[in-house]
Amino acid sequence: MGSLQDRQIAIIGGGVAGLTAALALSRRGARVTLHERAPAITEVGAGLQLSPNAMRVLDALGLGPELARISLRSHAVELRNMQGARVLRLDMLAHRPNAEFRLIHRARLIDCLAGAVQAAGVTLRLGSDIQTPPEADLTIGADGLRSRMRQILNGREAPFFTHQTAWRTVIPDRDATPCAQVFMGPGRHLVSYPLAGGLRNIVAVMERNAWQEEGWSHQDDPANLRAAFADFRGPVPHWLDAVEQVHIWGLFRHEVARNWQNGHLVLIGDAAHPTLPFMAQGAVMAIEDAWHLAACLDAIPDQPQALSRFEASRRDRTTRIVAAANANARNYHLTGLRRLIGHSALRLADRLAPKLALSRFDWLYDHDPTSEEP
Numbered sequence: 561m562g563s564l565q566d567r568q569i570a571i572i573g574g575g576v577a578g579l580t581a582a583l584a585l586s587r588r589g590a591r592v593t594l595h596e597r598a599p600a601i602t603e604v605g606a607g608l609q610l611s612p613n614a615m616r617v618l619d620a621l622g623l624g625p626e627l628a629r630i631s632l633r634s635h636a637v638e639l640r641n642m643q644g645a646r647v648l649r650l651d652m653l654a655h656r657p658n659a660e661f662r663l664i665h666r667a668r669l670i671d672c673l674a675g676a677v678q679a680a681g682v683t684l685r686l687g688s689d690i691q692t693p694p695e696a697d698l699t700i701g702a703d704g705l706r707s708r709m710r711q712i713l714n715g716r717e718a719p720f721f722t723h724q725t726a727w728r729t730v731i732p733d734r735d736a737t738p739c740a741q742v743f744m745g746p747g748r749h750l751v752s753y754p755l756a757g758g759l760r761n762i763v764a765v766m767e768r769n770a771w772q773e774e775g776w777s778h779q780d781d782p783a784n785l786r787a788a789f790a791d792f793r794g795p796v797p798h799w800l801d802a803v804e805q806v807h808i809w810g811l812f813r814h815e816v817a818r819n820w821q822n823g824h825l826v827l828i829g830d831a832a833h834p835t836l837p838f839m840a841q842g843a844v845m846a847i848e849d850a851w852h853l854a855a856c857l858d859a860i861p862d863q864p865q866a867l868s869r870f871e872a873s874r875r876d877r878t879t880r881i882v883a884a885a886n887a888n889a890r891n892y893h894l895t896g897l898r899r900l901i902g903h904s905a906l907r908l909a910d911r912l913a914p915k916l917a918l919s920r921f922d923w924l925y926d927h928d929p930t931s932e933e934p
């Protein structure tokens with residue numbers, strides 16, 4: 561029996577981080593109460609890419625078969641220029657035949673996690689807005705981008721606006737070609753992939769000076785999205801014609817938290833290391849965190865030592881991922897000569913060294929949290 565047996569743990573936040581942690585901890589015998597300030601566990605209508613490093617955790621938690629039913633397996637990532645011509649194809653399936661990249665609607669992932677959490681006996685407190693750690697052996701701050709728990713450990717911090725505005729939308733689409741496509745233009749890019757159930761997820765990002773608030777719930781007129789990407793070709797005009805509802809938000813750069821824990825309060829997910837979305841790793845890191853935290857707490861009886869080990873095992877990796885996402889923001893939006901040179905280099909890699917391009921991210925996708933000793 562591990563050290564987590566009967567430990568009282570409070571989790572603040574019922575997003576991907578909080579729900580995965582609740583499941584991982586309760587499976588190891590902890591008594592978990594999860595506080596979510598919203599009146600119900602829900603998610604916005606948008607897609608998520610889950611890379612193999614997260615899928616290994618979700619599999620180990622027994623969710624693999626259910627996820628296979630409600631998501632699509634992605635075979636590749638294709639980089640295309642704004643005319644729609646291929647620049648580079650990363651054939652993930654050929655490179656890692658035994659690893660799974662999955663494309664899933666957020667709401668379906670959350671439903672799947674929430675169902676498992678309830679079956680595992682976690683106490684859910686909905687409509688519970690927590691401002692100070694409640695009575696418990698340990699409190700986990702999984703309270704997202706504007707984390708109150710992070711503020712307790714780090715004081716007030718000021719993220720800065722990147723002058724990038726993003727739109728997200730989901731459209732009906734029968735084309736389920738299992739691949740994520742990125743269309744790159746000067747100062748703009750658009751990412752799209754299919755979702756199970758005849759849907760397609762679209763995220764479009766544009767550099768512009770106009771201020772835009774951070775947050776998921778601001779609606780915009782679809783005509784603005786169509787106008788911003790009016791000169792994009794390939795399937796893009798057809799997709800954008802189908803948009804009926806779109807949300808808009810500003811992308812902000814946040815630092816990885818200076819302090820992650822103090823021996824009885826610890827941060828995971830976006831609360832610890834918010835990231836720009838350009839590596840599709842925010843939820844994935846949250847899932848990795850949840851597993852590592854449960855493993856450290858179970859293996860190391862002394863809680864402050866376990867939390868130090870957790871922080872030490874996660875800080876460098878998450879910092880590297882956040883930096884890679886920042887770099888992608890630049891690479892996707894190249895202009896002028898840089899764009900010409902950059903795209904030519906990628907095309908050359910596509911023809912001459914596709915394996916090399918794929919191997920660049922082995923450190924990221926080959927990581928297996930479930931086989932690592934705490």
Ligand SMILES: Cc1cc2nc3c(=O)[nH]c(=O)nc-3n(C[C@H](O)[C@H](O)[C@H](O)COP(=O)(O)OP(=O)(O)OC[C@H]3O[C@@H](n4cnc5c(N)ncnc54)[C@H](O)[C@@H]3O)c2cc1C
Pocket residue numbers: 572573574575576577578595596597598607608609610688689690691702703704705707708726728763828829830831835837840841842843844845846
């Ligand atoms: C456009 C876009 C695309 C993305 N695509 C991907 C992708 O493809 N793959 C990927 O891995 N990641 C992706 N991400 C990132 C991912 O969405 C986030 O990193 C992830 O959802 C973070 O999960 P979390 O549980 O840490 O935080 P959240 O999902 O924000 O959950 C925090 C929860 O805490 C609750 N809460 C907050 N404060 C309190 C309080 N005081 N008391 C109680 N409850 C509270 C909130 O209501 C919320 O439910 C994307 C992000 C964006 C913006």
